[in-house]
Amino acid sequence: MAGPALSEPLSELELKQLIACHECDLLLRKPDAAAGERVECPRCGYELYTHRAQVVRRSMALVLAALLLYVPANFLPIMQLNLLGQATEDTVWTGVLGLYNSGMQSVAVVVFLCSMAVPLLKLLCQFAVLLSICLDIGRSYGLLLYRIYHHMREWGMLEVYLMGILVAIVKLIDLADLSIGLGLLCFVALLLVQVWLEVTMSPHQIWEALSGEDAHAGD
């Protein structure tokens, strides 16, 4: 991906023609990427960007779907447990409350952030950014929110939580009468939509559309 060996050295090219790898700081001539093409750093293999078609419209549909799934996924019962006639229910929210009420406030806060707050805030940031691109309003807020989104990315852990649900089910299945609730279905759906959204919403195109460098970056 180093490009043809043209005569001018890199330092004399214009800024627009250059790109640097975010992970190893290698300076490159910016390659032209067609739709669906993935550009990688030739030195360290980091994905520089992927060009996707219809980014804004597709992402918008996925964000709306994810926001609709959010409430049932977090507040409908994931599983019910029956023991000698007594029944208890588990939702993502009661998990947080249970920890909080048993004196583990700090852990409860971490679980709340990673499984509920950050995933919701991420979706809201993405929604606001897409709205700002679609309606062409509040671009400076859009840029700020998209920066915040990138800082939160690591901390949303829906897929880890799903694995936690599986482990809990395996631990409980022999001990008591366990039934799976509708909440689990919604949770899995939310997770899938969210992963799909992260793949679709190519950051490089969103930044260009937000800053107005390329009005058609999000098409």
Added chain:
Amino acid sequence: MRAIDAGLLICHECHQLNPQQPGSDKQFCTRCGGHLHARRPNSLVRTWALLLTAAVLYIPANLLPIMTVNSLGKGQSDTIMSGVIELVNYGMLPIAAVVFIASIVVPTFKLVGIALLLYSVQRHQPMSARQRVLMYRFIEWIGRWSMLDIFVIAILVAVVNFGSLASIVPGYGATAFASVVVLTMLAALTFDPRLIWDNTDSDDHHE
């Protein structure tokens, strides 16, 4: 050639290139307004601090019980390791393997791996940059999976709540363990992977 050699700064947040302005301490990205640094400030010191704190908390995280199962007046405390052993005794090997990897292998690997990266950058060790970068990416990607045990505890505490018949109470090992996971994730974030490449000569081949 590195961007820094051409007098260009890459924005941490939006990856935009900005020409370096000589003589100004604080520079902001022309596109997104983020702070610009050639390298993350004090990356090595901050990463060491976070890593050492995590290493200290790693001890209570593994020794203290993460939860206590009370059933008909009897209480049984579980540490991280005893939870894994119990799963093995039940014959649930695949799940036991997942929990073992997420709660024991990954935190240990992260502590050792980040320490190794820091050491290799500071001592200019002739390790392959590519290997180190693969290790860094793996550490960054896998870190979040250690939260698994914390989420399992949250679910179990909520669902096994039958009063004196059976209940589960979280222990202080869980607090220590959650802190280790968060601190090692922060350590991976503060470490600047570009430092790995700064003391190798391998960039000449790609100009």
